[in-house]
Amino acid sequence: MTRLPRGAGAALAAAVLLIAGCSGGTDGGAGDGKASASSLASQKLDWARCKATAEGPEPGGDWQCATLTVPLDYTNPGSETIGLAVIRSKATGDDGERLGSLLFNFGGPGGSGVSMLPSYAGLTGELHERYDLVSFDPRGVAASEGVRCRSDKEIQARESVDATPDDPSEETAFFEDAADFGAGCEKAAGKLLSHVSTAETARDMDLMRQVLGDKKLHYFGISYGTELGGVYAHLFPKNVGRMVLDAVVDPTADTTGHARNQALGFQRALDNYLRSTGQDPEEGTRKIVDLLDRIDTEPLATTSGRELTQTLAITGIVLPLYSEQSWPTLTSALDAAEDGDGTELLALADGYNERDPSGRYGTTTHSQRAISCLDQKQRPTPQETKKLLPEFRRISPVFGEFLGWDTAGWCHDWPVPGLTDSPEVSAPGAAPVLVVGNTGDPATPYEGAQKMAEELGEGVGVVLTWKGEGHGAYGSGSRCVDSTVNAYLMAGAVPKDGKVCT
Structure with a gap:
């Protein structure tokens, strides 16, 4: 069972298959020591060059971990x-021009900022001149006490x-699997x-702000990172510096509302993709539904020897919708599946599920669920759920049933x-927060930007709209x-x- 990701922003589709990793300069394991709140705020981070990990090679550039x-x-x-594992690259410009730290969260929940920031930093050249680029693995994620349930x-x-x-026996297996996953999380965590x-x-981020020596938190949140940023603004409105939510x-x-939103967003993105290939969205959708129904009855063979199931096929269709540049990949995978070969769709599903060729899986979805x-x-x-x-x-003939069952499972x-x-994000008295919405966003539909700005409050939430495609707007062209x-x-x-970019 796989929830459609509120993933790692505009970089996800390109980066999910190969993510550079690094670990902290000190042990990131569970601490059993005790410390007062004041001593934690005055702690000094032991920065050291990031080490290579099993997840990938040492990132290029001047990256430090702690x-x-x-x-x-x-x-x-x-x-x-x-x-908590933290990564940074110090500002490249003159010290006198430095503005402080710019903290990133790339989404999920469950995404590793330590792994993602080096691959995302190429989009932030101008910002890097005056900001230390900083990210972290939130509690329960990757190198920060990462939860692994299976x-x-x-x-x-x-x-x-x-x-x-489709029948009582499959329902029983579905819910037994869900309960087993939760039990595995409890045992591990x-x-x-x-x-x-x-x-x-969010409280960890305010402690991090103090330890980094910043009077205000300058923050760039993507996807789930926008929810995290909104919660921070609610808890610490006076500490908000320059905050971008993309x-x-x-x-x-709530749970059902998020599923509805994603059903709407992914179907909207799929319709836009189908139009781009010269297909009528209704006809193209029906063709994909027919394909998925056939796969449900008889999974497709792949060159790896594994089978492409209906669930894996849906996941494989999802990933390339995150970026317009990946749409040709989706076309190729669907054409191959129509010809009876599930290899390409399985590779896309493995990309989202963080499965490498050797059969090792990442833990993002474990942390996301926790x-x-x-x-x-x-x-x-x-x-x-059955009534829904x-x-x-x-809402979505392709993704709706998948997301509907997910609300219960x-x-x-x-x-x-x-x-x-639902999270509380009202932030009266906070500095203006720039809320960036993309009208073609599949995972976090554009309407969410408007709702966030309204909830942040008058004079706080400022909406910037991009009429584009893919998940996220900044760095997308x-x-x-x-x-x-x-x-x-x-x-x-x-x-x-209300500014609009076309």
Whole structure:
């Protein structure tokens, strides 16, 4: 079972198959020491050149890594601590022109900022002159106490579980698989599973701001990173510096609402893709649905010997919709599948699932589930979900049923209770926050940018619209977007609310 990603922004489709990794200069393992809140705020980071990891080679450039010590539980900050992996590259310009740190979160939840920042930094040349580029693995992610709920063999063994069950036996297998996944997370993570919320990560960011020596938090959040930024602004409005939220999550949506939004967004992107190939969207959608129905009955063979199931095929269709540059890849994969070869769609699904050729899987989806299930209180029952399925199918004949079932399966029988129906992001008194929406965004539809700006409050949320395609706007080919964002971050030039880039 795989939730459609609120992934790593504009760079995801290009970077997901090969992500450079590095580890901290000190041990990022669980800390069992105790420290007072004041001592944590005054800690000195032991920066060292990033080391190579199993996830990839040492990143090029002047990258340094360290470990930030934070409380496991902010209600008891003097008790147990954990370590967060942090990465930075110092500003390249003159010291007198330096503006401070610019902290990035690339989404997920569950995405590794330590792995992603070196591959994303090429888009930020002008910003890098005056900012130290900084990112981190949030609590429960990758090198920061990363949650791993299953072994590679267990993950592959469950590829046959149908995420759109068609009969009682498939339903039973679907929900047993979901419960088993949660039990694996509880066994692996222990008490950490109750302390990976977005609110706690926002508090980690404010502690990081203090340790980095910044009076204000300058922040660039992408996809889920926009939700994290909004929660930070709510908790610490007076500490908000220059904040950009790109590919914006709708903060008013609950579990079902997010699924509806994604069904709308991915179908909209698929329609735009089909138009670009000269197809009628309705006819092209029907053709893809027919293909998926055939695969559901008889999975396709691949050159690897593994089978392409319907669930893997849907996942494979999703990934290239994140970037318009990847649309030709989708065409090739669909054509091959029509001819009975599932190899290309399986490769795309493996890219999203972070599976390498040797059969090793990444842990992003494990962390994503742990974080989102702690954040989200609403957990639809199987019966409630079945009533929603006709609506989801109407919204998206391709993705609707997948996302509809996901509302019940994602956090089914989860071992810890959810915290809220939706995040609180109102931030009265905060500095203006630049909210960037892309009208063709598949994973975080454009409407989310408007909702975020409204929830941040009058005079805080400032909307910048790009009429484009793909997940995210900055660095996606619009000079208008890039120059507007850079002017805001570099000079504090707040654009007129409602500015449109075409």
